[in-house]
Amino acid sequence: MNISAGSGPPGKIKIMDAFSCLMATRDFQSITIAEIAGNAGVTEGLIYKYFTDKKDLLHQVLHQNFAAFQAGIEANIAGKETCIGKLEAIVFASLDSYARNRVLARILLLEVRSSLSYFESGAYAMVKKYARTILDIIQEGMEKGELRPDIDPFVLQKILLGAIEHTCLKQVIFDKKMDVAAAAGGIVDIVFNGVKQHG
Amino acid sequence: MNISAGSGPPGKIKIMDAFSCLMATRDFQSITIAEIAGNAGVTEGLIYKYFTDKKDLLHQVLHQNFAAFQAGIEANIAGKETCIGKLEAIVFASLDSYARNRVLARILLLEVRSSLSYFESGAYAMVKKYARTILDIIQEGMEKGELRPDIDPFVLQKILLGAIEHTCLKQVIFDKKMDVAAAAGGIVDIVFNGVKQHG
DNA sequence: TTTGTAAGTAAGTTTTACTTACCTTTTGGG
DNA sequence: CCCAAAAGGTAAGTAAAACTTACTTACAAA
Numbered sequence: 001m002n003i004s005a006g007s008g009p010p011g012k013i014k015i016m017d018a019f020s021c022l023m024a025t026r027d028f029q030s031i032t033i034a035e036i037a038g039n040a041g042v043t044e045g046l047i048y049k050y051f052t053d054k055k056d057l058l059h060q061v062l063h064q065n066f067a068a069f070q071a072g073i074e075a076n077i078a079g080k081e082t083c084i085g086k087l088e089a090i091v092f093a094s095l096d097s098y099a100r101n102r103v104l105a106r107i108l109l110l111e112v113r114s115s116l117s118y119f120e121s122g123a124y125a126m127v128k129k130y131a132r133t134i135l136d137i138i139q140e141g142m143e144k145g146e147l148r149p150d151i152d153p154f155v156l157q158k159i160l161l162g163a164i165e166h167t168c169l170k171q172v173i174f175d176k177k178m179d180v181a182a183a184a185g186g187i188v189d190i191v192f193n194g195v196k197q198h199g
Numbered sequence: 200m201n202i203s204a205g206s207g208p209p210g211k212i213k214i215m216d217a218f219s220c221l222m223a224t225r226d227f228q229s230i231t232i233a234e235i236a237g238n239a240g241v242t243e244g245l246i247y248k249y250f251t252d253k254k255d256l257l258h259q260v261l262h263q264n265f266a267a268f269q270a271g272i273e274a275n276i277a278g279k280e281t282c283i284g285k286l287e288a289i290v291f292a293s294l295d296s297y298a299r300n301r302v303l304a305r306i307l308l309l310e311v312r313s314s315l316s317y318f319e320s321g322a323y324a325m326v327k328k329y330a331r332t333i334l335d336i337i338q339e340g341m342e343k344g345e346l347r348p349d350i351d352p353f354v355l356q357k358i359l360l361g362a363i364e365h366t367c368l369k370q371v372i373f374d375k376k377m378d379v380a381a382a383a384g385g386i387v388d389i390v391f392n393g394v395k396q397h398g
Numbered sequence: 399t400t401t402g403t404a405a406g407t408a409a410g411t412t413t414t415a416c417t418t419a420c421c422t423t424t425t426g427g428g
Numbered sequence: 429c430c431c432a433a434a435a436g437g438t439a440a441g442t443a444a445a446a447c448t449t450a451c452t453t454a455c456a457a458a
Binding site: 027028029030084109110111113114115116119145146147148149151152155156158159161162163164165166167169173174182183186187189190191192193194195196197 | 226227228229283308309310312313314315318344345346347348350351354355357358360361362363364365366368372373381382385386388389390391392393394395396
Binding site: 244247252253 | 415
């Protein structure tokens with residue numbers, strides 16, 4: 001189920017894999033160090049050789065998963081000509097990644113934000129870069145005349161990020177299926193065309 | 200700073216107030232039961248007389264704060280004639296409440312979602328009702344011809360909720376000020392009118 | 399061969415959420 | 429008026445889980 005493809009000493013890989021596996025069905029708080037060590041087939045002490053604390057393990061697993069997520073996004077938008085096309089691709093690819101990788105979604109949307117240490121982690125730096133990519137495309141779209149020049153690009157960025165996340169929330173929390181294409185289509189239709197009925 | 204106006208035995212009120220006060224600057228995990236008891240001027244044991252566990256305390260404090268939030272929202276939309284006006288009022292009132300009540304925002308947006316017990320709490324029932332109110336207004340707006348009849352009302356609901364939450368996120372996490380009117384105006388402009396430039 | 403370092407273990411310690419048994423005050427019914 | 433029962437509150441103890449420390453083993457390079 002969980003092929004990490006992570007590099008490093010075998011013990012570290014086993015720890016990250018065991019932890020990911022547990023995170024697929026349980027919340028972070030309820031997973032114990034003893035349980036992670038047991039599932040990984042190592043001792044508790046080894047976990048603290050590679051991770052400063054339990055949260056650092058969470059952040060490193062997120063970092064690893066988000067790297068793949070980010071790479072997927074960039075591959076998706078590379079082919080698109082228009083900024084609108086790029087934004088559509090980002091919405092679709094983001095929803096698709098979260099739907100496919102529940103561990104990533106659970107960690108990013110439900111777990112990490114509660115503690116300040118996350119915002120000093122390398123994982124957060126990656127998330128910031130992803131958000132920045134969206135903002136850059138919006139600003140490019142405004143300059144090129146694809147998007148209205150009078151909108152606030154930061155607000156549009158937040159609407160897109162918020163819509164993506166909130167669309168996944170229920171599915172991630174209650175472990176339901178999601179029609180990614182329909183959801184992505186619905187979001188871009190509303191955000192690009194608006195919902196007001198034109199008399 | 201924190202006037203709870205909560206009813207019940209004085210010890211319970213002191214506990215909830217002390218906890219709220221701590222939550223204003225710290226994350227849930229880092230706050231200990233001993234600290235809450237100390238700040239409240241009661242013993243640790245008393246906390247377990249009124250709350251089944253630490254999370255129940257979190258949920259009850261959220262419930263209390265959300266009740267005021269919900270009442271404010273309903274007062275705000277009561278005066279509005281159109282559905283668009285009601286939705287605008289909800290976006291503004293929601294952002295305003297989160298900006299004014301950081302404890303509510305921190306609990307709701309950062310803390311509770313990680314554990315499943317929240318979704319069985321009374322606090323979550325209130326949040327569901329709030330989300331349902333937004334959906335009802337959207338469907339009414341579609342029937343009355345104020346909103347496009349071909350949109351997915353659930354998608355619009357999620358865009359609005361996601362936009363509201365993501366707009367507050369940075370401000371809440373890094374404790375920054377926010378221009379509520381500008382943010383609310385930006386969101387409703389984009390969602391109602393769309394961002395695509397019409398040639 | 400030696401030496402230094404990375405991988406891994408095993409047995410603590412400490413913190414912290416939660417329990418149990420007890421005391422004190424209020425309150426309502428015969 | 430009394431007393432019994434419940435509600436408000438305390439103090440000490442328990443158990444579990446995160447984290448430490450001191451140690452061993454493998455192994456690569458000088």
